[in-house]
Amino acid sequence: MGGPPDPQELVEQARAGKQLAVARLISMVENAGPQLREVSAALTPYTGRAHVVGLTGSPGVGKSTSTSALVTELRARDRRVGVLAVDPSSPFSGGALLGDRVRMGEHAGDDGVFIRSMATRGHLGGLSWATPQALRVLDAAGCDVVVVETVGVGQSEVEIVGLADTTVVLLAPGMGDGIQAAKAGILEIGDVFAVNKADRDGARRTVRELRNMLHLREADGADAWEPPVLSTVASRAEGVDALADALDAHLAWAEKSGERDRRRRERTRREIEAIGMEQVRARMERVRGGAALEALTERVLAGDLDPWAAADELLEQSG
Amino acid sequence: MGGPPDPQELVEQARAGKQLAVARLISMVENAGPQLREVSAALTPYTGRAHVVGLTGSPGVGKSTSTSALVTELRARDRRVGVLAVDPSSPFSGGALLGDRVRMGEHAGDDGVFIRSMATRGHLGGLSWATPQALRVLDAAGCDVVVVETVGVGQSEVEIVGLADTTVVLLAPGMGDGIQAAKAGILEIGDVFAVNKADRDGARRTVRELRNMLHLREADGADAWEPPVLSTVASRAEGVDALADALDAHLAWAEKSGERDRRRRERTRREIEAIGMEQVRARMERVRGGAALEALTERVLAGDLDPWAAADELLEQSG
Structure with a gap:
């Protein structure tokens, strides 16, 4: 596959109708890979x-x-x-x-x-x-x-x-x-x-x-x-x-x-929220390599902690 | 309806088979009302x-x-x-x-x-x-x-x-x-x-x-x-x-x-995550009474900002 593809170049290829470039871009955003932000920024002018x-x-x-x-x-x-x-x-x-x-x-x-x-x-x-x-x-x-x-x-x-x-x-x-x-x-x-x-x-x-x-x-x-x-x-x-x-x-x-504007606004609003929530989810999973979530899960299962208190602790640690 | 119901008492009534107490408790958790944490803590010993x-x-x-x-x-x-x-x-x-x-x-x-x-x-x-x-x-x-x-x-x-x-x-x-x-x-x-x-x-x-x-x-x-x-x-x-x-x-x-333990563990893990994500969503919506999200939405719609950068800003402000 060669080196990591250049997002800017992929976007140009996609705009030129190259199927492969479109497919790679979608994979890059779907898998939330390291180049996701770069891809997202490169797409923005054309959306x-x-x-x-x-x-x-x-x-x-x-x-x-x-x-x-x-x-x-x-x-x-x-x-x-x-x-x-x-x-x-x-x-x-x-x-x-x-x-x-x-x-x-x-x-x-x-x-x-x-x-x-x-x-x-x-x-x-x-x-x-x-x-x-x-x-x-x-x-x-x-x-x-x-x-x-x-x-x-x-x-x-x-x-x-x-x-x-x-x-x-x-x-x-x-x-x-x-x-x-x-x-x-x-x-x-x-x-x-x-x-x-x-x-x-x-x-x-x-x-x-x-x-x-x-x-x-x-x-x-x-x-x-x-x-x-x-x-x-x-x-x-x-x-x-x-x-x-x-x-x-x-x-x-x-x-x-004005209905189209209204819906685009609502779509965008939800997209921003969904990205924010996804970011937080990923952060919560990363705290101590996942060990924090596991430990809190065990405490909830044991009846020592309720899940709200557990979520608070996890958010605190992932902040 | 009188004053706000006491969660501890509602849980006891629910355990005694009172339909109304069960319904109220579910409404309290569903609507994420102010007593949610108290309810959740009161439920924990019995779950x-x-x-x-x-x-x-x-x-x-x-x-x-x-x-x-x-x-x-x-x-x-x-x-x-x-x-x-x-x-x-x-x-x-x-x-x-x-x-x-x-x-x-x-x-x-x-x-x-x-x-x-x-x-x-x-x-x-x-x-x-x-x-x-x-x-x-x-x-x-x-x-x-x-x-x-x-x-x-x-x-x-x-x-x-x-x-x-x-x-x-x-x-x-x-x-x-x-x-x-x-x-x-x-x-x-x-x-x-x-x-x-x-x-x-x-x-x-x-x-x-x-x-x-x-x-x-x-x-x-x-x-x-x-x-x-x-x-x-x-x-x-x-x-x-x-x-x-x-x-x-x-x-x-x-x-x-051990399959039951495995599933309960996974359920609990996801429950903690879902609560954390929901907390963050609520926080993001509250930043400047929702004005922050609205302003970021407009900037994304105008092509000034990509949604990832918008989510970063929002999370930053809601932290």
Whole structure:
């Protein structure tokens, strides 16, 4: 591999469309390696441009098929596209299991597409921390659109996708339907809804139910955004042009209404917090090479100390 | 409500089986109120006894029906039982939506059962932080078994349940099947598997597939635990006695093998870390009444500062 890569040079290569440079940069931020700060500083001048699209839905609604079809559509519109798959059940992130290479293959060799799966089994809060870092790399690499695909359950996952510029909630007829979505708390985060597998029985009913449920959300005023409910058959690319149009329309609205600024501000605020918390976690683990945490753990287990007092001591020692 | 409740007295009332005292204690820890430390210290002498059972599976496999049936079975065995529902799609935690009261009703008036749903839409990492706190309350209240029910997707959710003394993975025939479970990473965390809705088509095949997949997990030695694959119809309480037996058998093995100690140690370690991180998050938000974080956020948005440098400044100021 030669010496350690120069972050500045990697960023330039990434901006020139080099897949390898993008991959290395993401690895460098994901692994929180020694060059992380340098990388982060090198990315900064180029960030803040990409349209961040969150795409979510229950397992089985066709998230990865939809993502793939959307990528194809956006490429036809000459957009540079990044994909971050945070979904553990996605073939993009599923590693060795099932169809992974097949799907990747659709976009392989296209240097206008960057696909990256996020490791979701890291430590506490790792996902909330690592996702915005990888997002910044794709943004700085010049992606016009970055699709963040997460499964629509799980606190971290819903939080991540809920702070996108535009959030797409996918549903399928007869499963993960409107009521399930409402229960999982993903109805309120959707800017655009798509009922996928719309060639199946019950699709119209699901669209209708969904529209009724959305009408119950209060409108915030005359210029409020009304989330469209689309029908797609992603496996045949049907309705995906309308989906891409809806993303553009929502972005235009969000720019004008100030909603995009609001979400970017909130994303950035949380990113700073997550980095701070991650720093502290790493420091806590390093106190006396981990021996401090181990000793405090034993004292809590023995009933000598409560975990709050233990955390206080550890923070004190790591300060 | 009178004055602020005395934590010591609340803990005694909770141990005497008073539902209201348990609920108040959990609220006090969940909301991280001013008496939190006092509560935590008062709980400490009584914790570490409960058998912590994680129960997980994809949406729709029948987690809450299974939990409810398991509670009934454990009550018949004269155990005191706590339930923490971390699952956003659970009727236990679903709030106003669907059947909530109906299910709660089954165990209402039984002062040997404590059911609590966790708010899952808190801030970053809130779930990882709050769940062990609530668990300590139920443990100290004298629960013999605490069932932590989470949906089997989502980083925080899988982490929480994966550190239980015994983890039950629920599946259903023809959906959320073995391969989905493998993809979601919940195959490796299961100590006991139950194919629920076993009266449906394909149940036998799912059991067989699952057994085959589990055989691929390496055995760690002669005294390794071999996860049983059970069949249940929770809605008719079928197979739930065998499930309760399997929980007991796994606990006995985990005690003997040292696995229970290992998991308790890891749970405690993460709990201390999560408390430390939460403390730091709260401190970061308090710097100049939140103005510091806001100002740093603006500078990052303007491209003047990268988020790492911003986090450093914030930590510095909050120290």
